[in-house]
Amino acid sequence: MLYAVRVRGIYATALVALALKKGYLLSDLSKTMLSRVEVPVSTRPPNITVKHGEESRDEIVIHAFPYEAGERFEADLLEEVGHAAVRRSLLGLRSVVDARAAEGCRAEGPGGVWIIVKGGECPQPGSMVRVTVVRSPPGSEVVEGRLGVELTGLTVRVMHPGSGVRISRHLTGEDAAKALRAVEASGIDLNRFSVHIRSGARLAGEGDISDEIRRLASEAERLWREGPGGEPAVLSRGEYLSLVYLPSTAKHVMDGLRASLYPTVNNHHSLKSWSSEAEGLLTDFAEEGVREGLWGGEAGDLIVRFISSRLVGRTAVVLHRRPDGETIRLGPFRVSSYRPSSGRGGEIVLERTFRSPGVYDGLGLERRPGDRGVTHVYLGDWLTIHEYYDKGGRLLGVYANINTPPEVGFEGLKYLDLLVDVVKRPGEEPETIDQGELERACRSGLLTDKLCEEAARQAERASGLLRSRYP
Template sequence: MNARVRGIYATALTEALLDAGHEVVDASAPIRRRFDAEFETAPPDARVSTTADRQGVGAHGDPDTVGALRALLTDVGLDALAWADPTPPGTVLDGTVTETLGGGGVVRLRVGDERGGGDDATAEGYLPYGSVEDRIETGDPVRVQVRESAAPWTDRRPELDGSLRAGGGLVALEPGSGTRVDVRNDEAARELSGMLDLLGLEPPEGWRAVWKPPAVDAGTEELRAELDRAVAAAEGLGDAVDTAGGAGVLDDSDLVREVPLARPNAGVWVWFGRESRFALDDRRRKATATMPGHHRVKAGSADASAGVDLAEALCEPDADAAFPFGVVADAFGPAEGDALRLEHGKPDGRLITLGEATVTAVGADGSVTVEREMTGGGTYDGLDVPREAGDVAETSLKEGRWWYPTTYRGRDGAVRGTYVNVCTPVEVFPDAARYVDLHVDVMKHTDGTVERVDDDELRDAEAAGEVPEPLAEKARTVASALENAL
């Protein structure tokens, strides 16, 4: 198989792919400099791209290739977690508009059994008003194509379009006439714009060719073959959509299908935890100078990412040095008095923000203490203690630790209980602490009783494939150690 790789993990993943005997195509200039390898300019079987929040990657393309990439990516580290993408780009889905916003509508999509949820499985998407000819209103049945998907832990929805596109390696077809060239080289653009006449080919009526950047270095026969494939895909997709009642806003809700009309690509989202990021550092170090915590720092913020590049360009990093948490925190945060979000990942891919806390202490060893003032009402989860206005929750975080405690205190300072969350190794970024909750937790009540809870939820998540067996065993080991220590 071959893959195109982009983003902050590109060097490490290129090394992993080449080491496994796979090919990397359309490599960037830095990758070409760092590796003693030949990189073809060819359509990839799949594309691997870093997510916008730099927390992981998405891989999309040929289903078999995506399956192989999923195995390779999750093998990076114990805390690398993967979720199938129910809405990979190019998928044609039916759905119902559930809400209209300022610039478009929210669509409840019928995604079928991609996540094992049966034919009635659904996902949300966003349909801009300008992407469909008709006005859309709540309750409208629609048939749309996914333009851009979204990782499950982000607050974005997949972006949809009411028109169709096909192909996409060297050339894609989209509604329109003429030819469009997506390359910056004017001379190459002029040459490609006349390529259809040279090849003696013509897109189906109502479609136009869009030449992609890799087409610049492709041979004539390769371009012809890619265009033939794109034409066949466009004709097949157009026929299927016409037979099913068209695209965009549908005339009748009876036309809505419970499974995708077309799914030319598969997709997977992979979130890297702290251990995985450091394992990727080791991979990257085989190709180029890499500071300890390279990917951990880059994942924190765009400014931090630029700082890493500068540091590695100016000096040779010591591979055996400890991760300089204090230096990173001093430069980019968090600092005492800052607001820090507690971003609580779930094994099913969702991310829940537990709220913002105020940083009260930061240590060079990676320890960060935060406090939240609680509102009244209800009880503390698991502790069965009433939550009263003015209570304070003090959370003690430590970079790299597989657990963290939160101690609840009343106005008078009296301890109302301690809840210890077992999770993937904590990462304290400039504006948020991140981890994935591993379900099992340990509590200490005010009378000194220690209680372990939610082992059943961990078993269920393991059985569902959300928590791999080695990670589940690690969580149980950590919970047992906490029981004994408390």
């Protein structure tokens, strides 16, 4: 089946290139995108919406119906970029499931997933209930559902029991009026069913919307009338939802896809992914020069060197992003130096003096006030080296963090932590730590296979490096 894709956000042009390469239809392109690329556009409502995340521009949100459309697009994206961290919903939004009720308004769903049942009275513990999943954030173990059957289509969602009509805030004017006429023409009883008109209705005919309302209402009524079965099960898979975190290496692949359709500088998506406007403005300016033929894509490398040099003498933070979505702000550090090299390379040195006692994680060594940390960040490399010294300048230990090649912005640096690390105390052999954490992330699919393989290679490399550099 051919699925139609709608794209939005900073990765839109690259995603258009990917969709065309993988054989998808394109739907509901923005005016900006239509002006940039000459591609065929479907008049169908989209099956898949892909955009950058609201909380992080390093992430791509995949929201799709049917469920398998999202699975397929995610697989195609990961095949292309290779390196990514992926968080998925435990149960798809609007999935209809049978679950076994327990104490505390909870129910055990398929696969042992616990669902918090919202709305109305709590079901009797031990009874089987039929619920619709209404909240299942990617990567979260918190799943919420409500009694009843809600089914999704391309233009509408229909719930039974329910009542009334809701319209997407994206539908206004004649589009909203068309949707209301379609609901009336469907002939369903709005005292028994609720109808939510989706934004995709804008691209559908009135008759198509009415037909989908009738079909979903009939199926929802049947599923509710037959009652739950004897064991937890999925009856309807609902909408697919996942968050795909793109580290710098994946963004470089997206740069190449974008460049196949539109003039693009190196590091485009890395620079655009920062929350401030400054990096984006520099990128836009550089790409104006590419379009005018004044310079090539290497102007993006110059931006990275420019920003890196401007960090020297200032304070900066390191955004230590974990695969599970947690971001730890390390620092602030004082940026003591920057040594550029060709392309995306270079070394940024960060320093800080510790004011409070504690323990150096991984090394198991006491930290005293006055100790000093020196961090070597290697742009284009997979290792970040932390050296720890006492106030007299004696080396206490070294910690090699395994991470994706760092990205630079005016706020500081960011990377995806790959969980496994290598530590070394003076006079001792290097020790690899947290391997189990990496293995669990790989088994669960949180990290892609290629990224897991790279993490293992880099941990082995770090052991050799620490052994030779810090005897």
